[in-house]
Amino acid sequence: MPVSYFLVLSALLFSIGIYGVLARQNAVLVLLSIELMLNSVNINLVAFAAQLGEAGVGGQVFALFVIAVAAAEVGVGLAIVILIFRNRQTVDMDEMSLMKW
Amino acid sequence: MAEWWQEGIFWLLAVVMSLSALRVVTARNVVHAALYLVGTLLGAAAMFVLLFAEFLAWAQVLVYVGAIVVLMLFGLMLTRAPIGKGSFDNDQRWLAALCAAAVFGVTSYVMVRAFEGEEISFDRTTPITTETVGDAIFSTYVLPFEVVSVLLLAALVGAVVIARRDRE
Numbered sequence: 001m002p003v004s005y006f007l008v009l010s011a012l013l014f015s016i017g018i019y020g021v022l023a024r025q026n027a028v029l030v031l032l033s034i035e036l037m038l039n040s041v042n043i044n045l046v047a048f049a050a051q052l053g054e055a056g057v058g059g060q061v062f063a064l065f066v067i068a069v070a071a072a073e074v075g076v077g078l079a080i081v082i083l084i085f086r087n088r089q090t091v092d093m094d095e096m097s098l099m100k101w
Numbered sequence: 102m103a104e105w106w107q108e109g110i111f112w113l114l115a116v117v118m119s120l121s122a123l124r125v126v127t128a129r130n131v132v133h134a135a136l137y138l139v140g141t142l143l144g145a146a147a148m149f150v151l152l153f154a155e156f157l158a159w160a161q162v163l164v165y166v167g168a169i170v171v172l173m174l175f176g177l178m179l180t181r182a183p184i185g186k187g188s189f190d191n192d193q194r195w196l197a198a199l200c201a202a203a204v205f206g207v208t209s210y211v212m213v214r215a216f217e218g219e220e221i222s223f224d225r226t227t228p229i230t231t232e233t234v235g236d237a238i239f240s241t242y243v244l245p246f247e248v249v250s251v252l253l254l255a256a257l258v259g260a261v262v263i264a265r266r267d268r269e
Contacts, residue, residue, distance in 0.1 A: 001108055003219045006148075007212040009115050013122050013141070015205035020126035022197030023190045028176045029131060032138050035169060036122055039145050042161075049229060050152040051221045057229050057237045060154050061245075064238070067157075067164050068249045072256030074169050078176040079264040085180040086266075094191055 006047035013040035027081045027091040031074060038070045107223050110151055118144035135173050142166050152221070153228040 013036055020033025042063045049059025085091050121140030128134040142165045149158035238246050 001104060001111065001221050001223065002216075003221050004213045004216050005111060005115075006152075006221075007216060008209045009118070011205055011208040011212065012119055014208070015201040016119070016122045016126055018204055019197050019201035022200060023194045024126065025191050026131060028173060028180060029126075029134055031176070032125055032134060032173060035138065035165070035173075036125060036141060039142060039165070042157075043145060043148060046149050046152045046154050046157060047221065049154065051219060054229065054233070057233050058242065060157050060229060060234050061237050061242045063154070063157055064160060064234075065245060065249050067160055068253060071164055071169060072253050074172055075256050075260040076263070078172060079260040081176060082179055082264050091180045 003047055003051045006043055010040040010043040010047075013037070013043070025093050027084070027093055027096075028078070030093060031077050031081070034077075035070060035074070038066060038073075042066055104223065107151060111148075114144045114148050114151070118148075131177050132174065135170055135177065138173070139166055139170055142170070156231040156234055 017033045017035075017037035017040065020036065021030050024030050024033060045059040045063040045066070049056035049063075052059070081091055084096065088095065118141050121137045121144070124137040125134050125141065128137060142161065146158040146161040146166075149155075149161060
């Protein structure tokens with residue numbers, strides 16, 4: 001089975017995630033789209049690990065690391081979103097213009 | 102084992118994953134978006150099983166579906182997201198779609214060209230087992246492993262500090 005099947009699938013999921021990050025207004029939905037992008041990278045890593053066999057174990061190890069980093073990112077990201085909601089009563093991305101100039 | 106069997110599973114999972122990913126970014130109901138993400142993540146876990154990564158598949162189910170999606174649902178509830186109402190897309194949606202299509206075109210073209218003819222063989226005698234993964238984590242990759250644990254601790258402390266309500 002060609003490895004490029006998996007590569008194209010993960011490219012598709014990654015671009016869907018990009019669309020979500022750019023087009024969604026709710027900050028929590030943007031975080032969901034970021035999870036889609038991180039997950040598509042994992043598919044790439046595991047597909048290459050399967051292609052390389054014994055030598056590709058690093059692919060699976062780094063996919064585990066990506067899962068751990070994604071968990072940390074969601075924790076901090078949601079804390080920031082909740083803090084913004086507490087201060088401004090909205091999580092609309094278009095309203096968050098404090099750091100624009 | 103016949104190759105067509107794995108290919109059939111792959112196409113089934115690919116269709117399910119892409120459709121639910123599309124629904125994640127287009128659903129009008131925020132809770133439905135989070136639940137469609139579960140479809141994509143479980144599809145990815147099944148894909149990992151197909152690619153000899155059983156341990157990773159279970160880690161995916163536990164961490165992503167068990168923890169991250171539940172955390173997202175809590176986030177939606179705590180921020181009082183308007184459930185089941187209106188569109189959540191902003192007016193640059195067509196630009197965003199164009200950008201995503203361009204990224205998809207370029208990355209898939211480059212990757213298909215770069216890895217032309219490389220095959221995953223499913224009848225290998227020595228697939229990667231959980232034992233090999235564990236050995237690799239605690240020997241070759243022990244330093245990144247420790248760095249990840251420090252990162253998790255920092256994220257834990259950071260999340261508590263950021264989200265805490267200040268007593269005045």
